[in-house]
Amino acid sequence: MMTKNQKFIVKLLSYLAGIFVLFFLITKLTSLILIIVLSILLFTMLDPSVDKLERYNIPRGLSTAIVILLVFLFIGIGVSSLTPIIQDAGATILEKVKTNDPNNNNIENIILSFDKNIPFYDLSENMPEILDKINPILKNVTNKLAKTALNIGKSIINFAANLFVIIFITFFFLKDERKLKKGLIKLIPNKHFELSLNLMYKIQKQLASYLKGQFLAATSVGVLSTFGLFILNTFFDANIPYFVLIGILAGLANLIPYIGPAVGIVFAITPVVFMGSENMLFIIVLIIITFSLVQMVDNVLVSPIVVGKSVDMHPLAVFIVLIIGGSLLGIVGMLFAVPTAGIIKVTISEVITNASKYRV
Amino acid sequence: MNSPLWDNIFKNKKSKNALEFETIKDANIFNGLKNKELKFVQTMVYLRTYKKDEYIFKKNNPGNGMYIILKGEVQIIDENKKDQKQNLLATLKDGEFFGELSLLDESPRSASALCSDDTEALGFFRSDLLDITNRKPLIGSKIVLNVARILGERLRITNKNLYEIQQKNK
Numbered sequence: 375m376m377t378k379n380q381k382f383i384v385k386l387l388s389y390l391a392g393i394f395v396l397f398f399l400i401t402k403l404t405s406l407i408l409i410i411v412l413s414i415l416l417f418t419m420l421d422p423s424v425d426k427l428e429r430y431n432i433p434r435g436l437s438t439a440i441v442i443l444l445v446f447l448f449i450g451i452g453v454s455s456l457t458p459i460i461q462d463a464g465a466t467i468l469e470k471v472k473t474n475d476p477n478n479n480n481i482e483n484i485i486l487s488f489d490k491n492i493p494f495y496d497l498s499e500n501m502p503e504i505l506d507k508i509n510p511i512l513k514n515v516t517n518k519l520a521k522t523a524l525n526i527g528k529s530i531i532n533f534a535a536n537l538f539v540i541i542f543i544t545f546f547f548l549k550d551e552r553k554l555k556k557g558l559i560k561l562i563p564n565k566h567f568e569l570s571l572n573l574m575y576k577i578q579k580q581l582a583s584y585l586k587g588q589f590l591a592a593t594s595v596g597v598l599s600t601f602g603l604f605i606l607n608t609f610f611d612a613n614i615p616y617f618v619l620i621g622i623l624a625g626l627a628n629l630i631p632y633i634g635p636a637v638g639i640v641f642a643i644t645p646v647v648f649m650g651s652e653n654m655l656f657i658i659v660l661i662i663i664t665f666s667l668v669q670m671v672d673n674v675l676v677s678p679i680v681v682g683k684s685v686d687m688h689p690l691a692v693f694i695v696l697i698i699g700g701s702l703l704g705i706v707g708m709l710f711a712v713p714t715a716g717i718i719k720v721t722i723s724e725v726i727t728n729a730s731k732y733r734v
Numbered sequence: 735m736n737s738p739l740w741d742n743i744f745k746n747k748k749s750k751n752a753l754e755f756e757t758i759k760d761a762n763i764f765n766g767l768k769n770k771e772l773k774f775v776q777t778m779v780y781l782r783t784y785k786k787d788e789y790i791f792k793k794n795n796p797g798n799g800m801y802i803i804l805k806g807e808v809q810i811i812d813e814n815k816k817d818q819k820q821n822l823l824a825t826l827k828d829g830e831f832f833g834e835l836s837l838l839d840e841s842p843r844s845a846s847a848l849c850s851d852d853t854e855a856l857g858f859f860r861s862d863l864l865d866i867t868n869r870k871p872l873i874g875s876k877i878v879l880n881v882a883r884i885l886g887e888r889l890r891i892t893n894k895n896l897y898e899i900q901q902k903n904k
Contacts, residue, residue: 428869552777559780564788568798575861731796
């Protein structure tokens with residue numbers, strides 16, 4: 375018979391062993407865990423649609439197949455319509471970068487167009503010196519940009535490969551939701567059974583509303599940005615190329631808090647700078663004003679209604695989470711870092727609230 | 735494969751499933767549901783096994799749902815922590831159910847449920863009722879109507895008892 379102290383030591387050692395095994399599994403199976411987390415996120419987003427189809431007496435399996443097919447269709451249309459635009463934009467920018475040698479007057483044009491907008495200062499007199507200083511910097515920046523683009527491209531290709539696995543897992547999550555839930559609940563001891571069931575329900579509900587909110591907010595930012603850039607093109611002769619693509623990217627970037635809106639502005643300004651039009655500074659100011667207005671509408675009207683405060687996180691926590699996401703999965707990791715942290719935060723807060731109610 | 739071992743395993747599973755189905759069918763709360771609808775409900779309930787003297791839930795825990803006894807015996811007791819007294823309110827057996835008020839709200843349990851024998855019970859919870867209402871509104875509305883009917887009946891009995899007590903005290 376073990377004494378109380380011995381029991382405590384055994385319990386402590388088993389907890390420590392458990393933590394060690396968990397840590398080992400997390401480090402060894404990071405990509406698998408990420409795939410499962412992303413599948414859960416996708417499942418949470420699609421589950422209401424499958425439920426809605428089931429309402430019309432369509433069997434669960436068929437409802438799931440329809441929703442998954444629609445997802446594939448959506449991705450297919452998105453990829454096939456965006457790829458030529460991205461290729462075209464990339465080729466144009468690459469062309470501008472390639473022609474950027476000291477003998478070429480492209481950078482000179484850009485500097486001169488800045489010069490026209492700055493009163494009381496004449497840059498054209500010191501043009502050779504300026505070009506000598508700017509060109510190495512630009513070459514360095516261009517190299518870094520190319521490397522970053524390559525990394526983004528790599529992570530996108532990796533993500534696309536994993537996407538099939540994620541959708542495959544999500545299909546079974548959606549189709550066999552009840553069986554999986556029942557199987558999971560079976561493992562939980564009677565003492566914690568009701569608490570766990572209640573937790574699962576509340577977390578799923580909170581997460582679904584959070585993801586739906588994020589999706590709606592990103593869509594509204596995307597649509598508003600596209601509309602804003604369209605107005606700049608129509609009424610101010612801004613000639614911003616690929617404004618639909620920029621709008622979509624700004625909407626996607628908006629999923630990354632704090633950094634996202636700034637990234638959106640960079641997406642819009644970059645082609646304008648490379649085009650080097652005469653009233654470039656004026657257009658850049660207009661773009662900044664447009665994106666600020668879009669952010670104002672999003673922060674004041676859209677986000678408070680559709681996102682709510684359910685997964686409100688401290689800015690410092692968001693930055694740490696973004697760094698972790700970025701170091702694990704690059705840009706894609708940053709995109710999904712906050713929702714994943716959202717799951718963890720909601721889980722912890724629900725466990726604390728409910729555990730006290732159940733006196734666990 | 736005609737092996738007695740396999741036959742026995744599948745026979746046990748089949749008979750358990752059949753028992754679950756019959757118990758759900760006989761519970762008042764699922765009155766008026768067709769066999770196909772009852773089978774759907776069967777996918778939404780959780781089979782739990784309890785040892786003798788194990789609590790299913792304790793008084794003042796948040797109420798999440800109801801239990802139907804498949805096999806065994808459950809005592810509903812009112813426990814007073816201050817004087818450690820236990821007041822037996824009811825003893826429930828196979829096919830009987832308890833905790834159905836919790837299908838409607840999360841108010842704390844008014845009594846504890848303690849197994850006085852090894853027990854198997856089917857748990858049906860508010861989250862699952864909401865899920866059914868969302869996915870199969872017709873089934874959901876039938877169950878909610880049955881819950882309302884049971885609660886109405888109890889209210890009528892309570893009113894009658896109250897009236898009788900008031901008449902006695904006059």
